[in-house]
Amino acid sequence: MSVKVVTVARVVELPANALEAFEALEVKQSEEKEELNTCLEKEKEEFEKKQIQEKEDFEKNQSQEKNELEEKQNNAQSQIHQEFNIKMSKLEMKLEALVTSPAADHPTDHPTDHPTDHP
Numbered sequence: 001m002s003v004k005v006v007t008v009a010r011v012v013e014l015p016a017n018a019l020e021a022f023e024a025l026e027v028k029q030s031e032e033k034e035e036l037n038t039c040l041e042k043e044k045e046e047f048e049k050k051q052i053q054e055k056e057d058f059e060k061n062q063s064q065e066k067n068e069l070e071e072k073q074n075n076a077q078s079q080i081h082q083e084f085n086i087k088m089s090k091l092e093m094k095l096e097a098l099v100t101s102p103a104a105d106h107p108t109d110h111p112t113d114h115p116t117d118h119p
Contacts (some may be wrong), residue, residue: 002016063115
């Protein structure tokens with residue numbers, strides 16, 4: 001017994017068990033396609049997870065670098081303020097010393113400033 005199959009260009013006569021073989025091949029191809037789709041979906045999920053993790057790591061690193069930079073800036077600013085305050089304190093002490101010194105209260109007498117009462 002034989003089965004006739006119509007192809008695009010011609011009619012081909014195949015043995016009867018060819019139909020069963022063809023159906024088995026279709027089933028096998030369908031199973032392989034499902035397996036490939038499953039594999040592809042799994043790889044896609046892994047890739048997406050990896051991308052998300054890399055993005056999170058990058059953002060965490062950026063945030064950490066930003067915090068370190070801000071800390072350095074704050075430390076530098078604090079140091080500048082401390083140095084400024086020390087210099088201001090020294091200047092204030094010098095100014096206070098000048099204002100309260102006896103020389104400031106009593107200017108030195110120069111002999112030419114006051115005429116002498118001696119003949």
